[in-house]
Amino acid sequence: xxxxxxxxxxxxxxxxxxxxxxxxxxxxxxxxxxxxxxxxxxxxxxxxxxxxxxxxxxxxxxxxxxxxxxxxxxxxxxxxxxxxxxxxxxxxxxxxxxxxxxxxxxxxxxxxxxxxxxxxxxxxxxxxxxxxxxxxxxxxxxxxxxxxxxxxxxxxxxxxxxxxxxxxx
Amino acid sequence: xxxxxxxxxxxxxxxxxxxxxxxxxxxxxxxxxxxxxxxxxxxxxxxxxxxxxxxxxxxxxxxxxxxxxxxxxxxxxxxxxxxxxxxxxxxxxxxxxxxxxxxxxxxxxxxxxxxxxxxxxxxxxxxxxxxxxxxxxxxxxxxxxxxxxxxxxxxxxxxxxxxxxxxxxxxxxxxxxxxxxxxxxxxxxxxxxxxxxxxxxxxxxxxxxxxxxxxxxxxxxxxxxxxxxxxxxxxxxxxxxxxxxxxxxxxxxxxxxxxxxxxxxxxxxxxxxxxxxxxxxxxxxxxxxxxxxxxxxxxxxxxxxxxxxxxxxxxxxxxxxxxxxxxxxxxxxxxxxxxxxxxxxxxxxxxxxxxxxxxxxxxxxxxxxxxxxxxxxxxxxxxxxxxxxxxxxxxxxxxxxxxxxxxxxxxxxxxxxxxxxxxxxxxx
Ligand code: FES
Ligand SMILES: [Fe+2]
Numbered sequence: 001x002x003x004x005x006x007x008x009x010x011x012x013x014x015x016x017x018x019x020x021x022x023x024x025x026x027x028x029x030x031x032x033x034x035x036x037x038x039x040x041x042x043x044x045x046x047x048x049x050x051x052x053x054x055x056x057x058x059x060x061x062x063x064x065x066x067x068x069x070x071x072x073x074x075x076x077x078x079x080x081x082x083x084x085x086x087x088x089x090x091x092x093x094x095x096x097x098x099x100x101x102x103x104x105x106x107x108x109x110x111x112x113x114x115x116x117x118x119x120x121x122x123x124x125x126x127x128x129x130x131x132x133x134x135x136x137x138x139x140x141x142x143x144x145x146x147x148x149x150x151x152x153x154x155x156x157x158x159x160x161x162x163x164x165x166x167x168x169x
Numbered sequence: 170x171x172x173x174x175x176x177x178x179x180x181x182x183x184x185x186x187x188x189x190x191x192x193x194x195x196x197x198x199x200x201x202x203x204x205x206x207x208x209x210x211x212x213x214x215x216x217x218x219x220x221x222x223x224x225x226x227x228x229x230x231x232x233x234x235x236x237x238x239x240x241x242x243x244x245x246x247x248x249x250x251x252x253x254x255x256x257x258x259x260x261x262x263x264x265x266x267x268x269x270x271x272x273x274x275x276x277x278x279x280x281x282x283x284x285x286x287x288x289x290x291x292x293x294x295x296x297x298x299x300x301x302x303x304x305x306x307x308x309x310x311x312x313x314x315x316x317x318x319x320x321x322x323x324x325x326x327x328x329x330x331x332x333x334x335x336x337x338x339x340x341x342x343x344x345x346x347x348x349x350x351x352x353x354x355x356x357x358x359x360x361x362x363x364x365x366x367x368x369x370x371x372x373x374x375x376x377x378x379x380x381x382x383x384x385x386x387x388x389x390x391x392x393x394x395x396x397x398x399x400x401x402x403x404x405x406x407x408x409x410x411x412x413x414x415x416x417x418x419x420x421x422x423x424x425x426x427x428x429x430x431x432x433x434x435x436x437x438x439x440x441x442x443x444x445x446x447x448x449x450x451x452x453x454x455x456x457x458x459x460x461x462x463x464x465x466x467x468x469x470x471x472x473x474x475x476x477x478x479x480x481x482x483x484x485x486x487x488x489x490x491x492x493x494x495x496x497x498x499x500x501x502x503x504x505x506x507x508x509x510x511x512x513x514x515x516x517x518x519x520x521x522x523x524x525x526x527x528x529x530x531x532x533x534x535x536x537x538x539x540x541x542x543x544x545x546x547x548x549x550x551x552x553x554x555x556x557x558x559x560x561x562x563x564x565x566x567x568x569x570x571x572x573x574x575x576x577x578x579x580x581x582x583x584x585x586x587x588x589x590x591x592x593x594x595x596x597x
Contacts, residue, residue, distance in 0.1 A: 011482040011515065020517040028524065094529065123529040141577060150529040151383045158539065166527040166535045168170055
């Protein structure tokens with residue numbers, strides 16, 4: 001028989017407001033290197049505004065088709081600076097993709113797949129209405145679906161901010 | 170994480186608080202009908218949204234929910250004598266009807282009009298299904314009665330229970346839309362619980378522990394879809410509806426009855442978890458009803474004569490480390506309901522959400538908080554009627570369906586998540 005190491009009432013005491021005061025209170029280090037990627041020009045607008053706020057480690061990018069094949073994409077910093085997909089993903093632990101239209105469907109697919117292969121957690125937000133077939137961003141939703149761990153098909157700009165804050169990026 | 174000021178706003182529901190005002194826009198469960206089992210039954214004490222009340226059923230069968238304290242010198246009306254057509258305070262004999270109107274003050278002359286001007290605050294109390302519902306807001310804005318399917322099915326088709334949870338309502342409710350904990354915390358129940366086991370869908374659950382999530386707006390709140398791999402080319406979707414402020418349904422399993430919850434604030438550090446089961450197509454079987462009474466499925470085994478679970482914080486939820494080790498009960502605590510309450514209560518009465526580290530899989534919770542916040546602020550600043558007040562928003566069902574991979578879940582399952590009277594639930 002196992003030795004009883006706790007008093008029977010330990011939960012009752014430990015869960016009080018009184019005891020909550022003793023929760024260790026140290027600053028929480030940002031746990032994620034977040035990369036936030038706009039998949040189309042509308043999304044780039046959203047991220048330009050979002051990037052103005054204070055973020056711990058988040059970096060913001062625009063993704064565009066490379067022109068050659070549908071599978072090729074190029075990444076730029078939101079302020080225009082150069083970036084390479086492989087480098088940025090190498091140091092990322094979560095990638096948040098934002099779309100506003102179907103223009104970025106190819107990018108969504110390529111980026112999602114690249115993250116998937118590297119085991120990087122992904123979230124996709126479609127700002128506008130992508131919930132129903134035939135709406136502005138339904139192809140973007142379909143392209144994000146296979147690889148985004150979480151998909152918000154009818155998000156708005158505040159969702160982008162709320163998600164990034166909740167994730168502490 | 171969540172900003173402290175938003176956490177405060179979402180968790181405080183007393184009179185005059187923004188979230189308290191939001192709750193006061195809706196009909197919500199006040200108690201179970203079984204608590205006032207017959208005309209003239211003893212009155213019961215209730216605290217709702219930090220207001221102390223007494224509910225009673227008078228000699229004519231009328232229900233009332235009134236201020237707990239007598240208008241004379243403040244004695245509790247819980248001691249009241251439930252007499253002909255009203256509840257009489259046993260201290261000096263003042264008597265009130267179900268609307269809180271004082272109808273007799275014995276010390277006054279027989280022809281005195283004194284009593285006419287004495288009235289206790291009261292709220293409507295209406296029986297629909299197993300539940301007595303109340304509306305604690307502005308009478309001028311009282312919405313039509315609720316139309317949740319579980320309460321509208323014939324009595325033999327449904328069962329409702331409740332349990333006291335010693336935590337703020339929000340952390341309890343958040344468990345109701347947090348589909349990602351099921352595969353861990355409740356994994357034992359998928360194999361053994363009489364109200365869950367044997368469904369084909371359970372195997373999809375157990376085979377794929379990393380579901381993908383989609384969170385979509387609905388008229389009354391959200392649909393949270395969790396998808397897992399099914400057979401080649403298809404996904405198994407479990408769809409959880411949330412109707413604001415705190416109605417959630419659990420996706421069904423096979424032909425078992427379908428179930429869900431209401432999370433109702435008692436005060437800021439306690440809430441009621443209402444749990445219901447129903448089958449739209451048939452009466453519950455004897456065995457099913459007995460299993461619910463015995464605390465299986467989403468229900469709890471309560472201390473007889475109370476709504477406090479037998480396994481509670483005072484006995485460490487009857488933690489069993491041996492069952493935890495074998496995995497029969499993943500956390501070592503028995504039963505879905507107490508598995509949830511034990512962990513939610515362990516967070517402390519109001520969890521400090523500034524310390525959380527959320528992950529993308531928590532997006533349903535993130536989005537729900539945002540909708541609650543917006544609704545509360547929209548109501549406070551602009552008087553906007555929040556989602557979920559309109560009874561049309563109540564016509565939702567959870568669903569468990571296998572869909573082709575290419576389909577968007579709400580496109581393909583719109584009918585499945587909508588109440589269709591006379592049609593079975595969509596469940597594998
Ligand atoms: S793993 Fe979720 S609270 Fe601990
Ligand atoms: Fe749970």
